[in-house]
Amino acid sequence: MGHKQKQNAYRPAPLLDLFPPITPYSSGYLPVETPHEIYWEQSGNPDGEPVVMLHGGPGGGTSPVNRQFFDPDHYRIIMFDQRGAGKSTPPVCLINNTTDHLVADIEALREHLGIDTWHVFGGSWGSTLSLSYAAKHADKIKSMVLRGIFLMEEDEIDWLLYGLKTIYPEAWEQFVSIIPKDEQDDLLKAYHDRLTADDEKIKMEAAMSWSLYESACSSLIPNYEIITTDEQRAHALAIAKIEVHYFYNQLIKKEDSLLNYVDRYRSLPTIIVQGRYDMICPIQTAHKLHSQWPEADYIVVPDGGHSAMDPPIRSRLIEATETMKSIR
Secondary structure (H helix, E strand, C coil), X not given: CCCCCCCCCCCCCCCCCCCCCCCCCEEEEEECCCCCEXXXXXXXXXXXXXXXXXXXXXCCCCCHHHHXXXXXXXXXXXXECXXXXXXXXXXXXXXXXCHHHHHHHHHHHHHHCCCCCEEEEEECHHHHHHHHHHHXXXXXXXXXXXXXXXXXXXXXXXXXXXXHHHCCHHHHHXXXXXXXXXXXXXXXXXXXXXXXXXCHHHHHHHHHHHHHHHHHHHCCCCCCCCCCCHHHHHHHHHHHHHHHHHHHHXXXXXXXXXXXXXXXXXXXXXXXXXXXXXXXXXXXXXXHHHHHCCCCEEEEECCCCCCCCCHHHHHHHHHHHHHHHHCC
């Protein structure tokens, strides 16, 4: 039969793992515009390179695991909960809660902590906020690491509310099951009305439905979570109510697109990490951004979804923060 043909199997690079868990060395609350006080914390090296982590959502809040994307010996890791989210007070508050307010809060925190310039790390809504901040304060940024690009434009919201049913029909059917047929043509308004209702039962039902739908679609392998504890209910309400508030009231029009401001931050060293199979923030948005900003490093993760915790995405994000060590 002859000799066997040698086969060259594709061997992906070993995945990088998270840095060990750490605890903050300082934390506090920064009063911003009434009635808000934002929770902030610092961990890692107090004399290290400052990096600020902008969480997703809007309304998602930070989590201890977020600290583990950064080498604690090198970075001074700064995290904060955006208005109404996480430990910030008052919880789930929509008053004076806009993108411009959050950008102002980032600057207020930088000044409060006595930082001249810092690195910025943000994914999903955190990428929207990173680009919004860079459009106004590029001179305060050393570098950016962005994941799952989201510009908060109408076509992206339409995809989230309707397009996803082509990929996750089971999750979508559950998502719309609480909305009467005659309201399903405008799911955003239907959810907004319920999440701002006075009836706590209606509000929580909508929050849980929204949160479970998004969770099911966020990972490459569908993650059908359940919500049973008071803490999980509070998180579901925060992320659903604040997200819908932003999507309903703060949608960015095409004429105001963040793509229009690329020249303001074009020179910033930036790494964009995008999962090929990101269903929450589809790759076409990252592709549009990179087309206008070819100077940024653009990494498409072939086996990655939306979640920063998907192992291939997580690994490339850590690789990016390691790369940014060379920038001081």
